[in-house]
Amino acid sequence: MDVSARLRTKLLLLEPEFRGATTQMWRSEGLLERYQTYLCTMHAVIRASVPLMELALRRMADRPGDPLSEPLTVYLAEHIQEEAEHDAWLLEDLRAAGAAPEDALGPLPPPDVAALVGPQYYWIEHHHPVTLLGYIAVLEGYAPAPGLTDRIGRLTGLPAAALRTVREHAALDAGHLDELYALLDRLPLTRDQEAAVAVSALHSFDALTRLFVRLGRSAPAPSLRGAGPIPPTGVTR
Known part of the structure; x- marks a missing residue:
C-alpha cells in the first residue's frame, strides 16, 4: 500500500464525525449569519497558509543534505503561488x-483556529517541515463539496460575488490533493517521517472537526447580527 493510501485509510476513521459537523454547519436555519462567521473563521485559517509554507521552505534550506529537500522545496514553492491571495x-x-x-481582521482568532494552525509552526520549527503535508492533505482533502455554492446561494439569496472562495476551492482542491498524494x-x-x-x-x-462543531452551534458575532443579504442582483440559484 502506498503512503497516500495508508494516510487516506487513517483519515477515513475520522470522517463520520466531520461529516456530522459539516451537516450541522450548512443546515438551512440561520445559514446567512453562520456563513458570515464561517468566512471570518476561515480567513483566520487561510491567511496562515502561505506563511506556513514559506517557513517550511526556509527550514528546508537549513537541511541541504536532506533527501526530501529538493522535491519538497519544489512543491512548496509552486503551492505558495497557487495559494497566494486566497x-x-x-x-x-x-x-x-x-x-x-474588519469583522475578520480585528478580533483575536478563536482558540480552535490556533489549535488547528499553531501545531504546524511548532512541528516545522522543532521537528521537520514535511509534517506540513499532513495539514495540507486535510485542508484540501476536505474542501467544500461542488454543490455547496448553489446551496448557500439558494438558501441565503447571496450573489455569486459572496461565494468565490467556496466555489473556487470546490473546483481547485481535488487537483491539488492529487498532486500532494x-x-x-x-x-x-x-x-x-x-x-x-x-x-x-x-x-x-x-x-x-472541532472548529466546524463550534461554527454549527455558535451564534453570529455581535458585529454580524442582523446583517442581511445584499439585494439579489446576480443571485446564484
Whole structure:
C-alpha cells in the first residue's frame, strides 16, 4: 500500500464525525449569519497558509543534505503561488455577504483556529517541515463539496460575488490533493517521517472537526447580527 493510501485509510476513521459537523454547519436555519462567521473563521485559517509554507521552505534550506529537500522545496514553492491571495478572496466574499472585512481582521482568532494552525509552526520549527503535508492533505482533502455554492446561494439569496472562495476551492482542491498524494508516494520518507505526516493530518482533521462543531452551534458575532443579504442582483440559484 502506498503512503497516500495508508494516510487516506487513517483519515477515513475520522470522517463520520466531520461529516456530522459539516451537516450541522450548512443546515438551512440561520445559514446567512453562520456563513458570515464561517468566512471570518476561515480567513483566520487561510491567511496562515502561505506563511506556513514559506517557513517550511526556509527550514528546508537549513537541511541541504536532506533527501526530501529538493522535491519538497519544489512543491512548496509552486503551492505558495497557487495559494497566494486566497485570504483576500475571503475578505471580498465577506464584504459581498453584507459584513465588513474588519469583522475578520480585528478580533483575536478563536482558540480552535490556533489549535488547528499553531501545531504546524511548532512541528516545522522543532521537528521537520514535511509534517506540513499532513495539514495540507486535510485542508484540501476536505474542501467544500461542488454543490455547496448553489446551496448557500439558494438558501441565503447571496450573489455569486459572496461565494468565490467556496466555489473556487470546490473546483481547485481535488487537483491539488492529487498532486500532494503523488508527492507523498514519491518522497523517500522514513517510517518516522511518514508517521509524523500522519500525526499532523489526524490532529488537523480532529481540530478542523472541532472548529466546524463550534461554527454549527455558535451564534453570529455581535458585529454580524442582523446583517442581511445584499439585494439579489446576480443571485446564484
